Amino acid sequence: MVAVVAVYGRTGQVIAPCGKCRQVLHDLDPTIQCVVRGSNGLEAMTVSELLPHAYDWRSAEQAQRIYMWEGYEPSIRSGAKRQTIRIDDPFHEGAATIVFEKDSGDVVTMAAKVTSVTAVRRCDLTEEHARNDGFSSLAELQDALDTHYPGLGGDDPTDVVTFELQ
Incomplete structure (x- = not known):
């Protein structure tokens, strides 16, 4: 020391x-x-x-961290959720760690790779975006966006971040 x-x-x-x-x-x-x-x-x-x-x-040499709500863990593990939509939370293609900070205090991590980051206005999100994000419909995705990002407008920019588990 x-x-x-x-x-x-x-x-x-x-x-x-x-x-x-x-x-x-x-x-x-x-x-x-x-x-x-x-x-x-x-x-x-x-x-x-x-x-x-x-x-x-030293942090530039580490994998980027993607913090996720703990409720998404099963759909990410199963492959049903292969993307996340973020606002003002920049990511880039490359190594990543998906992090779930649970209400219990436990932290679960998964090695992943960000495969693409695409800028899309909220109003231009599609049913396909919703399915890739683990939702059954675009309306369900829009409800989740309202929950995670209150006040987000239709013309506001989002980043569609696709990933795969390693």
Whole structure:
């Protein structure tokens, strides 16, 4: 384990590392412990905890994560659902991990591959899109979109993301 501490020279007080230093430490190893002054005295936190939304070049090497509602798991496993329709949630062709965060707290993952991403206005979605998404009709798909994306208009853009399990 590696730990660092920053000290303000004039006073000798422990201070948190600045943002630039946090990013440099994160680039070296996001698990580096930083000693900071907390409400109960000095404590150690990982640089990731200090910089929760750091740029992480390691994530570019990982498969993209597609979060799905746990109710879709059976239809994805059976192959009935081979796509997902997303709004403002960009994906690209390539390796992916489908993630189900269950109400029980369990997390289930499946290796997958995104095979295509196609921009389609909501009003241009078809019965075929509905079937590929595991729905019995376009009306059922539209109801699901209303549930997942309240306020989505007919002319609003969607991304039809097709995938296959690996």
